[in-house]
Amino acid sequence: xxxxxxxxxxxxxxxxxxxxxxxxxxxxxxxxxxxxxxxxxxxxxxxxxxxxxxxxxxxxxxxxxxxxxxxxxxxxxxxxxxxxxxxxxxxxxxxxxxxxxxxxxxxxxxxxxxxxxxxxxxxxxxxxxxxxxxxxxxxxxxxxxxxxxxxxxxxxxxxxxxxxxxxxxxxxxxxxxxxxxxxxxxxxxxxxxxxxxxxxxxxxxxxxxxxxxxxxxxxxxxxxxxxxxxxxxxxxxxxxxxxxxxxxxxxxxxxxxxxxxxxxxxxxxxxxxxxxxxxxxxxxxxxxxxxxxxxxxxxxxxxxxxxxxxxxxxxxxxxxxxxxxxxxxxxxxxxxxxxxxxxxxxxxxxxxxxxxxx
Numbered sequence: 001x002x003x004x005x006x007x008x009x010x011x012x013x014x015x016x017x018x019x020x021x022x023x024x025x026x027x028x029x030x031x032x033x034x035x036x037x038x039x040x041x042x043x044x045x046x047x048x049x050x051x052x053x054x055x056x057x058x059x060x061x062x063x064x065x066x067x068x069x070x071x072x073x074x075x076x077x078x079x080x081x082x083x084x085x086x087x088x089x090x091x092x093x094x095x096x097x098x099x100x101x102x103x104x105x106x107x108x109x110x111x112x113x114x115x116x117x118x119x120x121x122x123x124x125x126x127x128x129x130x131x132x133x134x135x136x137x138x139x140x141x142x143x144x145x146x147x148x149x150x151x152x153x154x155x156x157x158x159x160x161x162x163x164x165x166x167x168x169x170x171x172x173x174x175x176x177x178x179x180x181x182x183x184x185x186x187x188x189x190x191x192x193x194x195x196x197x198x199x200x201x202x203x204x205x206x207x208x209x210x211x212x213x214x215x216x217x218x219x220x221x222x223x224x225x226x227x228x229x230x231x232x233x234x235x236x237x238x239x240x241x242x243x244x245x246x247x248x249x250x251x252x253x254x255x256x257x258x259x260x261x262x263x264x265x266x267x268x269x270x271x272x273x274x275x276x277x278x279x280x281x282x283x284x285x286x287x288x289x290x291x292x293x294x295x296x297x298x299x300x301x302x303x304x305x306x307x308x309x310x311x312x313x314x315x316x317x318x319x320x321x322x323x324x325x326x327x328x329x330x331x332x333x334x335x336x337x338x339x340x341x342x343x344x345x346x347x348x349x350x351x352x353x354x355x356x357x358x
Contacts, residue, residue: 007034008045015044015093024252025049027059027183029156035068046071046094049081051105051255056157057191057210058183060253069094072105072255079103081255106256113258114215115249116307118145119208120224122231123238125271126203134172135165137235138184138194138207144227145211145220146187153184172196172203188212191251204238212249219244221264221305225288228267232290232297237269244305262311263302263318270295276325284324286317 004010007030010017016038018031025031025047038045044067049055051074055063063070063082070081071094078087078094084106087094120141126132139149152159153168161167163184172180179197186192192209213219224242231237246259267290273281274295281298282289290297300321303314 005034005037007031008038011043012092015046016041017046017048017093019048020053021050022053024054024056025059026056026157027062031059032156032181035062039067044069044093048073048078048094049255051079052110054248054252054254055081057208057251057253058157058193061193061208070255074103074105076105077103079106079255081106081253084257102257108256109258110254110256113246113248113254113256115217115247116213116215116219116244117247117249117251118211118213118219118221118224118242118244118305119261120145120210120227120240120242121206121208122240123204123206124231124236124269125201125238126205126236128198128202132169132203133165134169134196134203134205135163135194137205137231137237138192138209139163139165140230140235141192141207141209141227142184142186142190144223144230145209146190148187150184150186150192153182155180155182157183159183159185189249189251202236210251212247212251214249217249219305224264225299225301228265228297228299229290232267232269237267237297239269239272240265240267240299242266244307246307259307260311262305262307263314264305265299265301265303266321267297267299269297273298280325284321 007018008016009019018034035045046069048071051072055070062068065080065082071078071087072081079085080087084102085096086098086101086103088097124137142148142150150163152161153163154160168182177198179195181193181195184192184194188211190209190211192207195206197204228240231240242264243261244264245261248254268276268281270293278295281287284300286300288299290299302317303311
């Protein structure tokens with residue numbers, strides 16, 4: 001990167017750094033563009049904030065240390081806002097100084113993080129044709145979780161456009177074969193992101209949708225299975241993952257450990273079942289086939305979403321499912337941090353990462 005991007009404060013031979021002193025850091029168009037510019041230059045990007053700052057869900061969902069790291073600054077030192085690892089600036093960029101340890105400030109749960117969030121990730125695959133229309137699966141997910149469809153969308157925050165699936169489809173088609181990432185919002189503060197990519201098998205929509213709930217408020221965990229069935233029936237479902245995690249009900253992320261997540265379940269679409277094999281996909285105690293045909297979608301319920309310390313049984317079932325669907329005979333040490341290669345792609349790293357324990 002020979003010329004710094006306007007949103008980047010420092011470029012060294014090791015990384016690009018963005019310094020944000022605001023209390024809430026969103027995925028603005030400037031920051032989104034800077035992330036792309038750093039990636040194109042082959043440089044890791046580090047976003048440096050005070051320890052009491054928060055990131056919005058769209059920006060937080062992109063974190064992938066060391067390529068994209070959140071550096072939280074505390075009077076006692078710096079640490080990774082996602083993992084809690086202590087960091088130090090070596091003159092070029094922030095590097096871990098004590099792997100395996102978690103900084104003290106990271107382990108202190110801040111005020112306001114006493115709610116939970118229902119986190120849904122799913123992927124649908126469309127045929128690459130002129131008649132393909134994007135966004136219908138996202139609309140179904142918002143309706144099931146919030147009672148209304150998405151209200152807005154945009155390629156950065158704040159979201160400024162009224163939701164329009166035809167406009168979204170047109171933008172993604174215009175940018176193809178390059179991928180398109182955009183944000184969307186809905187009722188009750190629900191927020192999500194979509195990444196549209198073209199591949200040899202069609203056009204994929206990878207959707208992440210979060211809905212927040214205050215302490216004591218009912219979380220509609222039972223609606224997830226209903227949504228999975230709808231996606232499988234009419235939206236070219238590839239896979240689904242669902243979990244509940246403690247955190248702020250406004251869905252902003254803090255650089256602190258807020259507690260382990262609780263898996264709800266995962267699903268495989270018909271194409272994934274065909275790849276894995278029908279007998280193998282269904283030969284699991286909790287497998288629920290959805291739909292007719294030789295290769296139906298399969299839903300694997302894992303738990304009830306309770307984050308009060310009773311989720312260990314759900315993690316045990318997930319361990320067993322990883323082994324059953326994975327290519328090897330051994331489970332990963334922790335499915336929240338690593339995952340087998342295909343055909344168990346729904347368990348890929350990034351879905352369950354860092355959510356079980358620290």
